[in-house]
Amino acid sequence: MNQMMKVPSVKLSDGHIMPLLGFGTSAPSQVLKSTVEAAVQMAIDVGYRHIDSAYLYANEEQVGRAIRKKVSDGTLRREDVFYTSKPGKEMIPRDAQGQVLLDTVDICATWEALEECKDAGLVRSLGVSNFNHRQLELILNKPQLKYPPVCNQVECHLYLNQHRLLGFCKARxxxxxxxxxxxxxxEKQWVTKDNPRLLEDPVLRALAGKHGRSPAQVALRYQLQRGVAVLAKSFSEKRIRENFQVFDFQLSPEDMETLDGLNRGLRYFRNLEFVQHPNYPYTEEY
Incomplete structure (x- = not known):
């Protein structure tokens, strides 16, 4: 496959187009910002056109600089890049002591602020991250909703395949x-300890061997065939290229069923520091 092929895309409910394969940029604090910037440039050279970041990652300056460099050297046009960010603390309602306020009213108020950003032309599309189905319903059922969320970014892998949330989102x-x-x-500080390493799963590795692919490529392909957009993150040139090579093979229905069977409801990211918050998203099954 030509590694500069155009990545398949999905048309969002607002009419904008989003590539189904994106490049993630979150990294532990010990990873140099220059490493992130170089990785984004490499990803763009390989063919990624969906770049994901966030205020919380503290690297948007470097990600933006990498994109601008690739625009200025003629590799791509700015409009060719689907860039995703998540707002920082300045967008989230807080009380006088600085505590986050996100009850039903505040979630809707924050959404109204984001709708104003879209009206002002500051963003193309509005989506959410780590929302369960009840939190999505808060927005979808909001009176005078102008722009429903077009996407929901969540932890999703073979051990947590989110089949019920996926069905809910597809229906809407x-x-x-x-x-x-x-x-x-x-070993990462924000990950629940003692969880198994997904890429070492024997079922996944057996399927990878059957297709002559890496376990990572099979794990990515599984999600794409379910209609899920995926973010692949690496700062290794070899893996950045490898993770892009997922459009020239197909998993059979039997393969998909086998991989479905690996689901065990396991979360790597539980954000336990927020577990007492009334809107902690993981108290719901989906």
């Missing part, structure tokens, strides 16, 4: 975007 024309598709290193 919301694209599910998967992060941690390849699992996560249990």
């Amino acid at each position: 024309d919301i694209v599910l975007i998967a992060y941690a598709v390849l699992g996560s290193d249990p």
Whole structure:
């Protein structure tokens, strides 16, 4: 496959187009910002056109600089890049002591602020991250809703395939975007400890051997065939290229059923520091 092929895309409910394969940029604090910037440039050279970041990642300056460099050298046009961010603390309602306020009213108020950003032309599309189905309903049922969310970015992988949330989102024309598709290193400080390493799963490795692919490629392909957009993250040139090579093979229905069977409801990211918050999203099954 030509590695500069155009990545398949999905048309969002607002009419904008989003590539189904994106490049993730979150990284532990010990990873140099220059490493992130170089990785984004490499990803663009390989063919990624969907770049994901966030205020919380503290690297948007470097990601933006990488995109601008690739625009200025003629690799692509700015309009060719679907860039995703998540707002920072300035967008989230807080009380006088600085505590986050996100009850039903505040979630809707924050959404109204985002709708104003879209009206002002500051963003193309509005989506959410880590929302369960009840939190999505808060927005979808909001009186005088102007712009329903077009996507919901959540942890989603073979051990947490989010089949019920995926069905809910599909029925409402919301694209599910998967992060941690390849699992996560249990040595990372924000990951629940003692969880298994997904890419070492024997069932996944056997299927990878059958197709002559890496376990990561099979894990990514599984999500794409379910209609899930995926974020692949790596700072290794070899893996950045490898993760892009997922459009020239197909998993059979039997393969998909086998991989469905790996689901065990396991979360690598539980954000336990927020577990007492009334809107902690993981108290719901989906």
